[in-house]
Amino acid sequence: MSEYAVARIDEIEVMSDGRCPWRPVRHHFGIESFGINTWTAQNVGDRLINEHDEADVADGSEELYLVQQGRATFELDGKRIDAPAGTFVFVPPPVKRTAFAEEPETTIVAVGGVPGKAYEVNGWETWAPYNELYQEGRYAEAADSSREVIEASGYANPLYNLACCEALAGRTEDALRHLELALAKSDRMREYAQGDSDLDSLRDEPGYKELFGT
Numbered sequence: 001m002s003e004y005a006v007a008r009i010d011e012i013e014v015m016s017d018g019r020c021p022w023r024p025v026r027h028h029f030g031i032e033s034f035g036i037n038t039w040t041a042q043n044v045g046d047r048l049i050n051e052h053d054e055a056d057v058a059d060g061s062e063e064l065y066l067v068q069q070g071r072a073t074f075e076l077d078g079k080r081i082d083a084p085a086g087t088f089v090f091v092p093p094p095v096k097r098t099a100f101a102e103e104p105e106t107t108i109v110a111v112g113g114v115p116g117k118a119y120e121v122n123g124w125e126t127w128a129p130y131n132e133l134y135q136e137g138r139y140a141e142a143a144d145s146s147r148e149v150i151e152a153s154g155y156a157n158p159l160y161n162l163a164c165c166e167a168l169a170g171r172t173e174d175a176l177r178h179l180e181l182a183l184a185k186s187d188r189m190r191e192y193a194q195g196d197s198d199l200d201s202l203r204d205e206p207g208y209k210e211l212f213g214t
Contacts, residue, residue: 005029009038009068009107015125018132019050025109027125034119035061035112038068041101048072048108051098060093063112070106074099122186123155127162134161140169150178156185164198175199176207183211 012023023038025031039048054061065074067087074081074089075098083089083099091097099108113119126149133142143165150158160182166175179199182189193199194212202208 009040012038014040015128016132017128018135020047024125024128026121032119032121036110038107038109040105040107041070043104044101046101047098048101048106049074049097049099049110051075051096053096054093054112061112061114062093063091063097063110065089065091065099066109066111068107068109070101070103072099072106072108073102120186120188121155122157122188123153124157126150126153126155127158131161134165139165140171143169143171143174154181154185156182156189159185160189160192164196167199167201170201172202172205173207175202176205176211179208180211 007028009023012025012028014021015024016022020039023040025036025038026034041048049065054063065083065088067083067085067089069085071085072083072087074083076089076091077095077097081089082102127146130142130146133139133145143162146158146162146165150162159178163175163177163179163182166172166178179189179193179202183193190212199208208214
């Protein structure tokens, strides 16, 4: 991309995976060197950041949060931190974190990356609109509604998630095909697959054994 781009926060489409709504800033601009998103709470008490840590994610990301407007309360390994507008909160991978709005329209900007490694775009934003179907066990519906978009994106993470849904829906050939595409895009998907129960139905298949050399 040779031209600059400008957008206000409220000009970026709101997305949701069934948990906390957010705006996919990285995806909107096509940024490939770092991850960045925003979350805006409509009401006091709304959760801004899902409770999680990064310790069980491949390599582990550091995350920096900025309260861009409003006021938030962060909970970091159980400790509550008051964070008015202008506050930065840096969180290393092992720390469990979440945040709640203390004022309406509180907005948090989050930037993340893995120490010592180039940022890898895995396209999780592409999968997010279909994640709720997966969480509800509607695997065939998730696969059917997402396939065209995910195949067009070519991103590793959504291709992998599509393969998981297809495996859980009993669509073995489709699952193996999309799993192969995901593995070709990212070695991280290979790590995920080996311990992922979503793919258990594939493990005795010749195609799966060929992919993993077993």
